[in-house]
Amino acid sequence: MKILEDKIFRTISEEAEKAGTRAFVIGGFVRDYFLQRPCNDIDIVVEGSGIGLAEKVAEVMKTRVSVFRNFGTAMIRKNGIEIEFVGARKESYRRESRKPIVENGTLEDDQNRRDFTINAMAFSLQKENYGCLIDPFGGIKDLQKGIIRTPLDPDTTYSDDPLRMIRAIRFATQLGFSILEESFDAIIRNRERISILSKERITDELHKIIMSGHPSTGFELLDKAGLLEMIMPQLTNLKGVETMEGKGHKDNFSHSLKVLDNLAEKSDNLWLRWAALLHDIGKPATKKFEPGTGWTFHSHDYVGSKMIPALFKQLRLPANEKMKYVQKLVQLHLRPISLVQEEVTDSAIRRLLFDAGNDIDDLMLLCEADITSKNESIVRKHRKNFALVREKLITVEEKDRIRNFNPPVTGEMIMQTFDIQPGPAIGKIKEIIKNSILDGIIPNEYEAAYSMMLELGKEMGLEKKATCITQLPND
Ligand code: CTP
Numbered sequence: 001m002k003i004l005e006d007k008i009f010r011t012i013s014e015e016a017e018k019a020g021t022r023a024f025v026i027g028g029f030v031r032d033y034f035l036q037r038p039c040n041d042i043d044i045v046v047e048g049s050g051i052g053l054a055e056k057v058a059e060v061m062k063t064r065v066s067v068f069r070n071f072g073t074a075m076i077r078k079n080g081i082e083i084e085f086v087g088a089r090k091e092s093y094r095r096e097s098r099k100p101i102v103e104n105g106t107l108e109d110d111q112n113r114r115d116f117t118i119n120a121m122a123f124s125l126q127k128e129n130y131g132c133l134i135d136p137f138g139g140i141k142d143l144q145k146g147i148i149r150t151p152l153d154p155d156t157t158y159s160d161d162p163l164r165m166i167r168a169i170r171f172a173t174q175l176g177f178s179i180l181e182e183s184f185d186a187i188i189r190n191r192e193r194i195s196i197l198s199k200e201r202i203t204d205e206l207h208k209i210i211m212s213g214h215p216s217t218g219f220e221l222l223d224k225a226g227l228l229e230m231i232m233p234q235l236t237n238l239k240g241v242e243t244m245e246g247k248g249h250k251d252n253f254s255h256s257l258k259v260l261d262n263l264a265e266k267s268d269n270l271w272l273r274w275a276a277l278l279h280d281i282g283k284p285a286t287k288k289f290e291p292g293t294g295w296t297f298h299s300h301d302y303v304g305s306k307m308i309p310a311l312f313k314q315l316r317l318p319a320n321e322k323m324k325y326v327q328k329l330v331q332l333h334l335r336p337i338s339l340v341q342e343e344v345t346d347s348a349i350r351r352l353l354f355d356a357g358n359d360i361d362d363l364m365l366l367c368e369a370d371i372t373s374k375n376e377s378i379v380r381k382h383r384k385n386f387a388l389v390r391e392k393l394i395t396v397e398e399k400d401r402i403r404n405f406n407p408p409v410t411g412e413m414i415m416q417t418f419d420i421q422p423g424p425a426i427g428k429i430k431e432i433i434k435n436s437i438l439d440g441i442i443p444n445e446y447e448a449a450y451s452m453m454l455e456l457g458k459e460m461g462l463e464k465k466a467t468c469i470t471q472l473p474n475d
Pocket residue numbers: 026027028029041043093094095113114115116119120161163164167
């Protein structure tokens with residue numbers, strides 16, 4: 001076990017021996033070691049006081065230790081690695097638990113109360129069998145076979161901490177494993193129990209599912225277990241296909257998941273992935289059958305973006321610029337597609353650049369991920385059109401610099417020039433100048449905008465009182 005040659009493990013081993021206790025590396029670190037995944041969190045379980053051993057180790061390593069007495073844990077940070085010490089427990093283990101812990105367990109007790117066999121393996125740090133794997137539930141076999149299984153009866157393990165039902169699905173998604181059938185049946189049986197969990201803990205797991213390589217797997221499993229409708233009914237409402245007059249529409253749930261998977265291949269941006277998942281949530285509320293036309297979802301982009309704040313609140317996601325970003329992308333997700341259907345004018349491109357600003361590249365990624373047709377020639381056509389839009393975006397941006405648009409004349413300049421107080425005339429002039437630039441009537445330049453301002457002022461009966469000299473840079 002090469003990694004255990006590391007000085008830190010040797011030190012823990014020596015200090016445990018001196019204290020007359022036994023210490024083990026356990027949990028995610030052991031699992032990730034065998035999976036060859038990087039892991040910077042090391043959990044050490046001690047048959048005795050975790051805090052006591054951590055303090056001794058910190059002393060030898062000349063490093064600081066953070067003690068969380070209420071949790072009975074202590075943490076040492078060294079070279080970007082976090083080492084958490086905890087006393088072996090008879091009770092269920094979970095890092096975030098606020099319950100006072102019972103520390104007087106053995107390694108075996110502790111392993112019994114962990115979530116999955118693959119997370120219950122330990123490496124010994126005792127001199128006599130240093131580095132030996134202690135794997136009472138066949139975690140290694142399950143790792144090889146790709147199985148998520150609870151060490152005890154799943155009903156017991158899940159009722160110890162219902163979040164484990166979602167963790168099972170998260171690990172299955174991240175690792176591409178399958179959940180043992182009886183374990184999955186227990187999730188279905190116990191699903192109502194997630195109501196006692198804090199929303200933050202659930203959302204943390206959702207983030208991890210979304211950030212995995214193939215996130216649809218997680219959402220499909222959450223749905224199959226009956227958990228998704230409790231966590232995010234807005235998504236399960238997208239399910240189903242209706243047919244009228246022989247016309248159907250696509251299943252918007254599986255479509256949304258496909259878009260998320262497509263996007264996951266291109267970007268690791270968590271919030272862009274959320275936008276992909278949520279881009280069509282306005283569809284159920286806007287769905288209509290129009291005889292002769294078929295199914296329509298008019299304004300689902302707008303309605304969807306309006307649903308985001310409540311959904312973020314419900315999931316305890318932040319109500320900040322991240323939320324606004326997701327809202328913006330949901331609201332704009334049809335714009336590039338509508339461009340490729342019409343003839344691409346410079347004016348339409350400028351408007352898109354203005355509305356999307358610096359998020360234009362993310363919006364284009366979302367729109368490309370939104371092409372989920374099974375018809376290869378349609379996909380090819382859309383891709384070709386998008387390539388055209390991308391080219392146009394570059395040429396128009398080089399020419400007109402709309403992406404970080406600052407109006408070449410400001411409200412301040414208008415007030416100075418005509419010697420007027422703040423009022424509606426200023427907004428009106430600014431708006432007309434902005435639209436004229438976006439429509440290509442005048443270039444995005446100070447001189448042109450300034451003369452237009454004078455003309456507009458004249459039309460409104462305003463007189464030029466001063467020569468405005470405060471020109472703003474436009475980038
Ligand atoms: N654990 C548990 N029950 C929980 C949470 C955690 O039994 N509800 C145990 C598992 O043994 C797990 C270890 O605590 O391996 C560490 O938990 P955590 O850091 O949350 O997860 P990791 O397994 O390390 O995985 P990740 O870092 O991907 O979350």
